[in-house]
Amino acid sequence: MPDGRPDLVLCDPGRTGALHDSGLSARADSAMDRFAAMVRVQLQVPVALVSLVEPDRQVFPGMQGLPEPWATARQTPLSHSFCQHVVITGEPLVLTDARTVALTSDNLAIPDLGVVAYAGIPLTDSEGRVLGSLCAIDTRPRTWTDDEVATLTDLATMCATEIRLRLATRQGKRDRDRRDELATQLDRAHARNEILLSAAQALAGSRTLEQIRHEISWFVSAEHRPTYIGLVVAEPGGMLRRVPEPGRPATADTTEFGVFPADAPLATAKAFRERRLQCYEDPAAIDAEFPDAVGRLYRDLGLHATACAPLVGSRDVLGVLTLGWDQPHTLDSAERAVITTLATYTAQALERVRQLERRISVARELQEAMLTDLPSVPGLRLAARYRPSEADEAVGGDWYDAVPLPGAAALAVTVGDITGHDVHASTLMGQVRSMMRQTAWNLPDAGPAATVEALETALTGLAIPASGTLLHAHLSRPPDSTGRWELTSTNAGHPPPVLVHADGRTELLTEHDVLFSHFGFRTRHRTDQRRTLDPGDLVFLYTDGLVERRGEDLDKAIDRLRTLLARLAGQPPEAVADAVLAHLLEPGGHEDDVVLLAIGT
Structure with a gap:
């Protein structure tokens, strides 16, 4: 808390500016209402709120179960706010009985709104500023279980991601408004x-x-x-x-x-x-x-x-x-x-x-900011590269990710490409990437195919209009391993990875299923493929921007990549990644984003 003063937190210009730019206030918002509804159903509470705290009030763009007159007003003064404490401290607030806690015992939300048990998780913007909280409220004393707090935290992460995407696209909307204004001036000048x-x-x-x-x-x-x-x-x-x-x-x-x-x-x-x-x-x-x-x-x-x-x-x-x-x-x-x-x-x-x-x-800074710093995994060497399109406005949805897992698999990796070449595709990419890594973390032992299916189920349930290609893989070390690793992967319509053996042989991992989508077009379950990686092997993942060229046969382009990787066998992933970019990308020659991820054993 700056200088111990709550008002400095609540009135911080960066925080209040983000609240304004989010477009969320004391009006119903369908997406925020859905998050409140999910909290109410999953935690079985009478009241759930997406609460944003302004300097002199709290507003509820997402709300379920609040009594009148507060349900119509969708706001209360700070005298009725528990969420202000979440904003001020930046920490979750979980209370079994608010009437017995000095911090909240005199809060008017207790007699006026019937608040007794409260659990609130911070909702932050991309700068870490706390804008409000996703909160669950019970009218009776209640001991919140660890699972309930974890569920609320997961939903708060999704809710915060939605708010961050709105903030990120705000500048794009301003640019479009300015462009429209200039176009109007241009039309008048033509007529004159x-x-x-x-x-x-x-x-x-x-x-x-x-x-x-x-x-x-x-x-x-x-x-x-x-x-x-x-x-x-x-x-x-x-x-x-x-x-x-x-x-x-x-x-x-x-x-x-x-x-x-x-x-x-x-x-x-x-x-x-x-x-x-x-x-x-x-x-x-x-x-x-x-x-x-x-x-x-x-x-x-x-x-x-x-x-x-x-x-x-x-x-x-x-x-x-x-x-x-x-x-x-x-x-x-x-x-x-x-x-x-x-x-x-x-x-x-x-x-x-x-x-x-x-x-x-x-747009490119936003996209690059969403890319992952690669983790350190004993026994594996990782290198990733991202190159934006050299077409003027072709900002797309290519991404890579690498996440250590808590289960038997040591690492989950993803390379994907959201359909589209604009800021919208980039923002969808950020949302899918976050959901993919959360799903992988929550289902560490389910396998890649089940993880991608869970992602598609969430996209459908949350009506997130994302589709495209991706390859998701888990790397694990068998108990009797002598430097070997097991690669388990599922391919949702993505370009085939290349397995480069230490002796220079290359193998194209061509097994694949249909593209992923929020529409649920699959006719069968996704499948997992397994490969054993010997010491010195390297798996090379990439997006189509690396190989696709207008007027060129794609199979020939992939063969050229395999030939190059064969010559690079035995080199560390960092050197392989740099050499591939140097040989296959000509300045001004690629119209799509390029992502590649090299994993060496």
Whole structure:
């Protein structure tokens, strides 16, 4: 608790911001109600709540069994809150009889809501901030069993995962809203001035600053014949930077062609500061406005007239578009309108580029954050690699996982690929990955096939729309082992693993069942396959992005992988993983995410 003050916890800006971004408040939420319903059924309690604690109240987006008037209001003041103690301490709160505990004996939830026994588990965001609790309530004294607390904890983990996914996709929604706003502006501009249609179309496809610079140069040069077109973009720290021009090197000895402050005595900087078009029709106009050195600079560049248009985005000025002529030039109203509109299009394109960069970065950081740090398992060596797609927005749902197990199997490993290539696929991946590892932990001796079937049952029951391919395997060491390991695996439509023997022989583990899905399309039970791994053997798991190429036969691609792995036999997994990526992935050549996991004995 910061400085021992509960109010600092409850009013923490990061925590309250996460509560707001979750979109959950004193309104019924179907997903949260389902979690409350599961608590009520599985723990056989009269009341179950998904409670989020705001600075001055607690709200119940998920609720089952609460009496009126609280059921309609879906909120109480903090005077009626047990969950605030879970938020403040960050720890579960389990009470047999709240009336006999000093912390809660005077809480008004006891007489007004009938709370006697209480069990609450923290609900945290991805930063570890406690937003509220998933709680079970009984109106009579009750001793909570270890199994009941464990069940409540498991449900709280699932509930917190749902909340985290909502927070993670919030930024994506904001980006879509901004994109829609820019599209509306673009449509209005098309209607105003059909002359600029070709420029708008060209700029709309720009995905880098260099592409924007190229399209501006082509359009302006073709239509209005300036001798100079410059693009300057805003940088952190109040600086402006010129985007390099094709065929014209940046010269470090001139301020205009380098990086310069926004308060520099230049027409470009003035347009940026004042957020309006600046026009100078001849050298005299420039000399009257700026110091002599600036006038000489423009003349040295061969410019006798210039127009500088600010690139105004939805929030800030993003840069400046500069046009120059090699002789005096007076802009009429039509030319001013064209330049101003072109600057609007350029600002939209520049903002899209920045948003695209941020969106891709956020999505990929989210996906990479969901990947596992490999555990240390005596007798096994593990190496994993993840490479995001090199297509601009193809963020997908590829993942790997490795989880030590409490049963006979020492380790469970998974490599999977959720259907889709967007942020939604990435968030579904995080949910499936968490459910898969929880299922493996809860069923350590059931075997991989039973574990995947349990996962599909949960996906169906919770209506989580995830489908795709995965390979799930358990590694165990037989009691009489002399360095050998037993690999038991089930393949749900995933590319076949490669078993690389120490002597260089390779074996393709081709047995597989249908893809996994929440729809329950299976016509038969999943099957387990077993292989004995001798010392020095290596199992190589991967997703299809490693081998699939447009227009290439998949079997030939897998054969190429086997040939490469045969040459790498005997090398440690880290070296194998790096060598495979170096040989099979060409820069700019893969349009899908790539995950690989090498396990050596």
